[in-house]
Amino acid sequence: MKQVGVLLLALGLMGGAWAQVSGPKLYAAHCQSCHQPQGQGLPGAFPPLKEVGRLAEKEPGRAYLIRTVLYGLQGPIQVEGKTYNRVMPPFRQLKDEEVAAILNHILKTLAPSQAKPFTPAEVKAQRAKAFSPQEVARSRPR
Numbered sequence: 001m002k003q004v005g006v007l008l009l010a011l012g013l014m015g016g017a018w019a020q021v022s023g024p025k026l027y028a029a030h031c032q033s034c035h036q037p038q039g040q041g042l043p044g045a046f047p048p049l050k051e052v053g054r055l056a057e058k059e060p061g062r063a064y065l066i067r068t069v070l071y072g073l074q075g076p077i078q079v080e081g082k083t084y085n086r087v088m089p090p091f092r093q094l095k096d097e098e099v100a101a102i103l104n105h106i107l108k109t110l111a112p113s114q115a116k117p118f119t120p121a122e123v124k125a126q127r128a129k130a131f132s133p134q135e136v137a138r139s140r141p142r
């Protein structure tokens with residue numbers, strides 16, 4: 001009986017590891033269709049994610065990035081010298097850990113920077129507020 005218990009515990013732990021949120025997988029499922037596999041965007045339609053690294057280095061930028069994912073975005077915004085005035089849909093259905101994992105994937109591979117990783121608690125703090133996509137765009141640090 002004891003062995004069965006240990007076996008079930010081991011299986012449970014393995015299941016937990018499998019269910020862990022994966023930034024690359026979430027990015028591929030939710031973001032890549034518009035922002036492209038390397039975050040390069042599509043000229044005139046979807047901005048590149050290259051400025052995410054710079055934006056994530058300071059507080060107003062970190063809040064802006066989290067809000068963009070949670071509440072969506074409606075420009076105009078300037079990214080790498082080009083103006084975008086389009087609409088990004090909100091992703092409120094993603095969990096705090098998932099939003100943090102996606103942003104950390106972008107920081108690690110698509111827009112390398114010295115910024116510290118995003119935490120689920122930071123996402124939670126922004127979720128407790130309410131912003132329109134236009135307000136999010138206006139809060140983008142230049």
Ligand code: HEC
Pocket residue numbers: 027030031032033034035045046047048049051052065068069073074075076077079084085086087088089091102103137140
């Ligand atoms: C349906 C297309 C679409 C999808 C899917 C999408 N985005 Fe966007 N995203 C946009 C558009 C369009 C903009 C620019 C909006 C504007 O012009 O104001 C944008 C802007 C952004 C910006 C702002 C970049 C900057 O430099 O200010 C970030 C960050 C971002 N998206 C991240 C994401 C992440 C993360 C995901 C996945 C969870 C995602 N996007 C999914 C279309 C999309």
